[in-house]
Amino acid sequence: EPEVTQTPSHQVTQMGQEVILRCVPISNHLYFYWYRQILGQKVEFLVSFYNNEISEKSEIFDDQFSVERPDGSNFTLKIRSTKLEDSAMYFCASSELVTKYEQYFGPGTRLTVT
Amino acid sequence: AQKVTQAQTEISVVEKEDVTLDCVYETRDTTYYLFWYKQPPSGELVFLIRRNSFDEQNEISGRYSWNFQKSTSSFNFTITASQVVDSAVYFCALGGTGGFKTIFGAGTRLFVKA
Numbered sequence: 368e369p370e371v372t373q374t375p376s377h378q379v380t381q382m383g384q385e386v387i388l389r390c391v392p393i394s395n396h397l398y399f400y401w402y403r404q405i406l407g408q409k410v411e412f413l414v415s416f417y418n419n420e421i422s423e424k425s426e427i428f429d430d431q432f433s434v435e436r437p438d439g440s441n442f443t444l445k446i447r448s449t450k451l452e453d454s455a456m457y458f459c460a461s462s463e464l465v466t467k468y469e470q471y472f473g474p475g476t477r478l479t480v481t
Numbered sequence: 482a483q484k485v486t487q488a489q490t491e492i493s494v495v496e497k498e499d500v501t502l503d504c505v506y507e508t509r510d511t512t513y514y515l516f517w518y519k520q521p522p523s524g525e526l527v528f529l530i531r532r533n534s535f536d537e538q539n540e541i542s543g544r545y546s547w548n549f550q551k552s553t554s555s556f557n558f559t560i561t562a563s564q565v566v567d568s569a570v571y572f573c574a575l576g577g578t579g580g581f582k583t584i585f586g587a588g589t590r591l592f593v594k595a
Contacts, residue, residue: 398581400581400582400583402583408587409572409585409586409587409588410526410572410574410585411585412582412583412584415581415582417581422581423581423582425582456524458526460583469514469531469576470576470583471528472518472525472526472528474524474525475524475525475526477524
């Protein structure tokens with residue numbers, strides 16, 4: 368069964384450093400998303416991406432964040448200068464064009480900022 | 482405003498007991514989708530069910546069942562004869578609300594004791 372994959376599974380970085388989280392969505396999916404879950408809290412929407420541009424973003428997704436689809440398979444989330452409060456689990460998701468509300472989630476990347 | 486409320490923060494049951502997890506949602510949209518996800522201690526989000534707003538039929542899948550009632554804006558989840566492996570955080574979520582994002586509830590942590 369096709370699945371969304373994410374790398375790395377765990378990333379540790381120092382405050383102020385840039386990090387790039389990588390995702391490979393399901394191959395025929397056209398909508399891509401990032402969500403964040405701070406430890407012990409709910410899953411929060413960050414951004415959605417379609418046709419090489421951001422479709423929607425939340426207030427969390429400020430200028431420190433950017434997304435990109437650098438090639439036909441990867442979808443990345445970049446945090447320019449990490450803060451302690453960026454420590455969280457980051458989930459990538461993707462969905463097909465027609466049934467775009469059925470989002471398939473990846474296993475997540477745990478980001479720890481020290 | 483779109484919102485998902487899971488009023489039960491934690492539930493503790495003894496194995497073989499039945500348990501119901503409550504979910505109440507708010508949306509002004511007529512077309513929307515409701516989801517349940519399981520998050521085991523390993524952290525990934527496991528998709529359990531999707532329901533669209535036009536389908537109020539209850540669903541049963543093995544020991545799991547879901548009760549969708551539009552009149553009360555509720556989408557409750559029952560686990561029959563609970564098992565220790567059911568211990569996890571369960572999230573109810575709302576999608577298709579005029580945008581691309583999925584809105585998650587705060588989650589209910591279920592402890593099933595042997």
